[in-house]
Amino acid sequence: MTVFHDATSHPNMSIAEALGALISGDKLPLRISAYDGSQVGPLDASLGLDLRTPRGMTYLVTAPGDLGMARAYVAGDLEMRGVHPGDPYPLLKTLSEHVDRKRPPAKVLLDVVRSIGIERLKPVPPPPQEALPRWRRLAEGLRHSKTRDAEAIQHHYDVSNDFYRHVLGPSMAYTCACYPDADASLESAQDNKFRLVFEKLRLDEGDRLLDVGCGWGSMVRYAARRGVRALGVTLSQRQAAWAQQAIAGEGLQGLAEVRHCDYRDVAESDFDAVSSIGLTEHIGVTNYPSYFAFLRDKLRPGGLLLNHSITRPGNDTSTAAGGFIDRYVFPDGELTGSGRIITEAQNVGLEVVHEEDLRRHYAMTLRDWCANLVRNWDAAVNEAGLATAKVWGLYMAGSRLGFETNVVQLHQVLAVRLGERGDDGGLPLRPWWTP
Incomplete structure (x- = not known):
């Protein structure tokens, strides 16, 4: 009853x-x-x-x-x-x-x-896992200064490499996978995502790739295995150390490197391609013009940029994250619509040649991450503590729901730095990659 x-x-x-x-x-x-x-x-x-x-x-x-x-x-x-x-x-x-x-x-x-x-x-102190409110983070610098961005990234990504391994699986890829079919495994979907990025960027043996916000270096190692000289940068010291060890373990030292530094401190240029997979959410919408201009300047004429990021369904809503996400998951994170991303890329002279929404793929990715967390729950709790493990379960399950109901989306935007007189480096007339 x-x-x-x-x-x-x-x-x-x-x-x-x-x-x-x-x-x-x-x-x-x-x-x-x-x-x-x-x-x-x-x-x-x-x-x-x-x-x-x-x-x-x-x-x-x-x-x-x-x-x-x-x-x-x-x-x-x-x-x-x-x-x-x-x-x-x-x-x-x-x-x-x-x-x-x-x-x-x-x-x-x-x-x-x-x-x-x-x-x-009468308010009581919040749990120790909670970040300070935005107005109290000024001690760490202005929002999206290098110092404050480093603090925000460390809050989220420096939990524990082993904890993330329990959640993400062998790929150590903390971004939306691309499922070739509904029954595909998480690992095959992550490999397929890197293949898709690789093919969209038209990378070939001997090319040079810059991967900004590279995480544990999964894209860097994927490209290096195929003869591409790849440089990745991350603000997380633990990620960089893990990635360099993984590079050495695969014998890729001559082709791959992951540095612990801000992407804005990369001095090299004339790259054949730039990938940004899951970084845009952290840089702040007002910084988009300088962000896209910087990435444009890292490319040779005819070079390609692939921007992969979480977005909102529209372009005229608040960019700030909700209270839980901002205080427990991604401090200072901001989201806007894919239209704003495309506009800002175009405004610095990049030509956008393709974009697509992988929203449903991210819901499936989060489903599989939660399944990993459940399967490895005891080990994850032993590694990071019960409260932190509960935060990640709550945030990933809630995010899955957000992607399923179109509260948030995931867009890949592909753009080219044109040469003089509009030369695009000889791109094919139609998309050249397989879905």
């Missing part, structure tokens, strides 16, 4: 009813329990939320929305029932389908405060 309690109809709410009112207001198909022993929701629900402490309620009421829920969840004050912490996708999907994102009516909020006690409105 299914029983619902309408939290909006009770002036004297239990804590469970108050939590239900904050989340949705009515008929949430979850079983909610609270630290006062109260429970609401359908008795036969397979999914649920357990609010274990008063501190958890404080997190929820002082930071409404995803940030408050993330704080309570990461701190262990709010538990998700019926899902694995490495992949809470089913519960997040249910919430997304039933939660009313409008602010609860004033009367409901007043009833909530009366039920939980006014003392719960």
Whole structure:
């Protein structure tokens, strides 16, 4: 039997009813329990939320929305029932389908405060995994200065190379894969993504490639195995050290190099191609003109640029990330539409010759990363700690949902640096790569 309690109809709410009112207001198909022993929701629900402490309620009421829920969840004050912490996708999907994102009516909020006690409105320190708010990061430099970008990258990427190996698998590729078919494995899809980038850039033995934001050097090593001289740069010292070791392990030292440096400090130029796979999200939309101008200047005339990045569906929405993503995952991250990316590339003189959306591929990639995290949960927790592992499960499952529902997209934009009088280096008349 299914029983619902309408939290909006009770002036004297239990804590469970108050939590239900904050989340949705009515008929949430979850079983909610609270630290006062109260429970609401359908008795036969397979999914649920357990609010274990008063501190958890404080997190929820002082930071409404995803940030408050993330704080309570990461701190262990709010538990998700019926899902694995490495992949809470089913519960997040249910919430997304039933939660009313409008602010609860004033009367409901007043009833909530009366039920939980006014003392719960006094903020408490967030979990230690949380980054400082944007306005307090000024001590690290202005947004997207070299110093502050380095701090932001280290917050996300310097968790642990072994932790990422448990999540990403052997490819150590932390960007959207490209699935040749629906049944393809993650590893084959990542290899296919690098093949696609390689072919779009028309790379050939003896060519020179610059890969900015190269991560653990997967693209660099893919190109070097095929005789391309590849230089990768990353702001993560741990990534660079791991990549250099992997390069040595494959005997690619004569062709491949990964440096620990800002892409803006690369002095070499006249590259045949530049790949930027997952960097644009970190550089700031206002920096797009200088970013694309810098990459243009690294290319020889006729050289190609492949920009692969997460985007928004439109070009006129806020570029700032939400509270949870900004404070726990990608500090200072910004997203805009593919139209803005294309515009800025064109404005510095690059000719855009192709673009495509791999949105559904990223949802599948995140699905497979979560499956890896679940499979390797104990090892991941031992490596990075329970709270950090929960952050990654929450962020990847939530991001999967975002890509599935077109909240975010993933675009590859291919452009060429023209020579004098519009010479494009002899590009074929139509796309020359296989899908």
